[in-house]
Amino acid sequence: MIMTWLSEYGKDLAILVLAASLAGICAAAVLLQFRRKKHIREFIRETDRLLHGEENFRLSRYREDDLNQLENQVQKLTVRLREQADLLQKDKKYLADSIADISHQIRTPLTAIHLICTSLMDENLSEEDKNSLWEIKRQLGRMDWLINSLLKIARLDAGTITFQSRTYPLKELADQALLPLEIQMELKNQQIRKEIDGSFCGDLSWTAEALGNILKNCSEHTPEGGTIRLTGHENALYTEITVRDTGPGIAPEDLPHLFERFYRGKDAKDQSIGIGLALSRMILTRQSATLQARNSPKGGAEFIIRFYKTTV
Numbered sequence: 001m002i003m004t005w006l007s008e009y010g011k012d013l014a015i016l017v018l019a020a021s022l023a024g025i026c027a028a029a030v031l032l033q034f035r036r037k038k039h040i041r042e043f044i045r046e047t048d049r050l051l052h053g054e055e056n057f058r059l060s061r062y063r064e065d066d067l068n069q070l071e072n073q074v075q076k077l078t079v080r081l082r083e084q085a086d087l088l089q090k091d092k093k094y095l096a097d098s099i100a101d102i103s104h105q106i107r108t109p110l111t112a113i114h115l116i117c118t119s120l121m122d123e124n125l126s127e128e129d130k131n132s133l134w135e136i137k138r139q140l141g142r143m144d145w146l147i148n149s150l151l152k153i154a155r156l157d158a159g160t161i162t163f164q165s166r167t168y169p170l171k172e173l174a175d176q177a178l179l180p181l182e183i184q185m186e187l188k189n190q191q192i193r194k195e196i197d198g199s200f201c202g203d204l205s206w207t208a209e210a211l212g213n214i215l216k217n218c219s220e221h222t223p224e225g226g227t228i229r230l231t232g233h234e235n236a237l238y239t240e241i242t243v244r245d246t247g248p249g250i251a252p253e254d255l256p257h258l259f260e261r262f263y264r265g266k267d268a269k270d271q272s273i274g275i276g277l278a279l280s281r282m283i284l285t286r287q288s289a290t291l292q293a294r295n296s297p298k299g300g301a302e303f304i305i306r307f308y309k310t311t312v
Contacts, residue, residue, distance in 0.1 A: 166202075229243070
């Protein structure tokens with residue numbers, strides 16, 4: 001009887017010990033998994049800080065066997081990425097400096113040619129010769145604009161431009177952007193209709209450059225006697241500027257590529273180079289603004305600029 005009881009007790013005890021052992025193993029496994037996940041999350045956060053410029057990141061504190069190889073590879077990859085980023089930035093700055101030097105060298109003979117053409121216009125020339133000189137002066141102007149635009153793009157790429165952030169009336173921005181286009185629009189008998197109110201926060205000169213390129217593009221694609229509408233308003237979320245012309249609009253296949261450098265659409269003019277709109281987008285995106293192009297439901301092309309306000 002006693003032996004039977006001891007035998008049953010021993011079985012129960014063995015079962016209890018086995019259950020306790022299994023419970024301990026399960027608890028240890030859960031704890032190990034929890035610690036591993038915690039270390040992985042910490043490792044991910046530290047890696048993210050490292051990729052964003054953190055210098056005091058010690059991978060040596062992560063000693064999990066399954067993370068050792070990953071730690072080494074991430075460290076090597078991050079160092080390599082930083083080296084490549086530094087080299088790329090140096091190359092961009094070198095390119096910007098080179099273009100600035102080349103543009104300065106080119107401007108000297110261009111200025112001399114321009115002065116020679118101006119002096120020749122005073123001579124007793126035939127009408128044909130005068131027209132030829134005017135065409136030379138026009139082409140010189142295009143070359144000067146191209147050099148300036150390429151220099152600006154290079155400086156933007158290199159990150160050597162610092163944009164000011166001040167609040168200006170939209171009317172002042174519109175007047176400054178339209179000033180270089182007054183003669184061009186007058187020769188084509190084009191009208192500009194403005195409905196502008198409010199203000200924007202940004203760099204006045206550079207934003208006027210961006211808006212001016214958009215207006216120039218609209219003027220080039222608007223027929224003689226056409227109209228360009230420039231509207232601007234401000235609300236609690238953003239300041240919006242809209243430019244709409246009465247031209248033929250934008251070909252659907254051109255819309256996805258309109259702001260790419262040196263892209264010329266199917267209806268591009270012969271003198272078009274394809275950098276004005278690309279430069280405009282670069283200037284605006286560097287100021288956290290957006291630029292969108294579409295065909296207006298009322299006809300013609302429509303460009304929409306938005307300066308979003310800081311939200312908390």
